[in-house]
């Protein structure tokens with residue numbers, strides 16, 4: 119009879135179970151642009167029109183970003199839309215890094231509003247012509263999502279700005295986050311339509327779309343998803359002010375690979391995962407992995423690059439060459455310093471101008487000799503702060519020009535209107551120096567673009583009378599707060615907040631020899647060429663594949679509602695230990711050995727009172743009273759507290775200090791591994807400290823202790839919020855091994871071995887009892903129940919959720935023993951217990 123309670127226990131495990139090892143299916147679905155009815159057979163509808171119309175043997179790379187890299191125009195007379203890919207955008211250029219034969223599909227919004235009645239037509243045209251899948255967000259949603267939540271909340275916060283606001287209207291408001299969720303969901307739905315097979319990869323870009331990993335994985339559990347953050351990631355002290363901090367972190371952790379531009383941003387992210395979610399990470403041979411419910415989420419630190427070929431091609435255009443000549447002749451005899459920035463509060467435009475003002479004030483000989491050409495791209499967002507930054511920049515520029523300018527000399531030239539790309543390239547090529555003075559920026563590729571353009575080409579060399587490649591020069595001034603700064607070792611690094619620093623750097627530039635400028639240029643040029651956009655994309659793509667390989671050999675469960683959704687991955691064969699299964703084996707066994715860890719297994723880690731409850735004592739006594747059982751507590755704790763706590767358990771064995779001390783029952787003497795009686799280990803606990811700081815200190819302590827104790831017969835180990843130094847040759851695994859062998863030598867051959875534990879030290883026990891199945895002394899392999907508390911990567915073959923479940927299981931199996939004692943009522947007793955425990 120299958121009791122309802124049994125079923126409940128079995129069902130407890132998951133909402134959804136899936137196995138990554140399943141063979142690939144044929145295309146999951148073939149989905150078309152909105153308005154077209156799906157056709158499941160791509161061969162019969164291969165008109166190039168539908169999202170699913172390509173042969174599925176082509177792997178798809180689905181690139182998702184807030185805006186499609188598309189230039190849109192509408193002919194107002196005919197009402198016709200026309201679209202062209204914007205080849206100057208990183209998202210288009212990254213294709214060069216993908217293997218030939220991969221089909222690249224873009225998902226994102228258009229930067230114009232399209233009337234709902236036109237949306238189907240526009241979708242079809244965009245997909246047919248450019249493999250783009252547009253996400254149409256209603257105007258109000260777009261405003262709340264992008265202009266308010268992204269640009270007014272996330273953008274400042276991710277650029278390390280605390281949300282200190284004087285106006286109540288500017289405070290975080292949950293409805294704005296809901297707009298973010300709704301927008302991300304629209305994107306996720308479009309991605310689902312574009313995915314054809316499990317081999318496809320989705321690469322999500324930037325802070326606008328951080329919820330996509332969760333929203334997408336909810337629908338496609340096996341999808342390979344990578345996320346790259348183009349913006350900075352702030353320190354945990356700033357990030358944790360975000361009211362939806364956990365939802366965003368958890369979502370990013372549903373990706374397989376998370377990329378950052380710099381080590382600092384990755385470090386901040388790790389620190390947030392550790393402080394806010396209590397997660398650990400491991401760094402092995404340059405790869406960082408975060409353990410998240412059995413999955414290893416990989417982290418990648420790789421700065422974006424530029425498309426050298428594209429820049430060179432633009433530089434070769436006759437219009438560009440002409441513009442270069444024009445600029446060079448206009449500023450002949452002057453040192454041209456170039457700035458190219460979006461109008462944004464973090465670009466430090468006025469700080470840059472203040473630095474120039476200080477330079478001119480201090481160094482009169484440079485007046486009339488230096489020009490700062492500042493190209494200001496139009497602001498991408500709206501708001502009082504942008505208006506203020508714009509006003510500030512304009513007034514400082516005006517002041518400098520009034521003070522140090524003349525009829526034919528303007529020290530600051532502000533170009534605050536859109537100019538064509540080739541003109542920008544011409545300014546790069548014609549400028550002696552480029553300055554990026556942002557107070558914070560994810561990467562900033564302007565210095566890279568500038569360096570490529572300064573390499574020039576044969577025609578420019580001829581016009582300039584240069585005949586050696588060694589004659590190329592470039593000079594960079596770069597804020598230490600932008601992502602590209604560490605890669606530019608030949609740049610003058612400045613603190614943008616210090617006008618003196620900026621003025622000094624500007625002065626140094628005026629003072630450099632041509633030779634020095636050439637050396638710096640060569641160094642940067644080599645780096646920029648080899649770390650281009652294709653290198654960045656290829657490297658991310660390859661790492662995403664690698665990150666997914668491990669996941670694909672695992673068995674996975676999905677759990678959690680809403681934004682708490684996550685995947686739990688376990689190695690094959692690892693499953694929840696059900697009472698039904700355990701009880702059935704337990705009942706059949708004639709000789710059972712049971713090893714139980716204490717903290718975190720029988721008593722929750724979180725409880726302040728660590729002593730055993732009356733319920734636990736009674737359950738252990740019931741277990742021990744069965745003559746077929748040998749029961750041991752195997753703990754890292756000292757023997758004093760364990761013997762005091764279990765004073766009422768006459769037949770309970772105790773292995774204290776990881777088995778350094780063993781006592782077979784209360785009446786027996788303590789045995790030790792060594793003849794010299796001394797207390798064996800030293801443990802440093804950090805569970806009551808700040809998690810991040812404690813973990814950091816623990817790492818340092820381990821490496822220090824390993825060094826100073828390298829000649830001592832001890833081992834240094836990290837456990838769950840502890841660092842321990844213990845004698846070599848002592849472990850829970852060794853003590854379990856010893857106990858099993860002792861019993862076997864006495865003729866008490868086990869046919870069931872059970873071991874439950876939660877910590878790293880318990881893994882040694884699991885290993886020992888797994889090994890015991892092949893002991894030559896045993897006539898037959900015993901059945902093994904190695905059980906981890908909490909589903910995680912483990913050598914155990916079973917898991918339970920927590921201490922409560924351990925007690926329930928133990929109580930459940932004691933009912934089997936009771937059966938024998940009360941033969942007449944056995945069935946009822948077993949069932950009763952199961953009702954209670956389930």
Ligand SMILES: O=P(O)(O)OC[C@H]1O[C@H](O[C@H]2O[C@H](CO)[C@@H](O)[C@H](O)[C@H]2O)[C@H](O)[C@@H](O)[C@@H]1O
Pocket residue numbers: 184208268348349422460498559560561562563
């Ligand atoms: O203004 P948004 O629509 O929110 O876009 C944000 C910025 O995206 C791009 O910059 C980011 O990516 C660059 C390439 O990796 C990186 O160099 C930069 O530091 C990031 O902020 C875009 O270039 C900017 O104009 C946008 O403001």
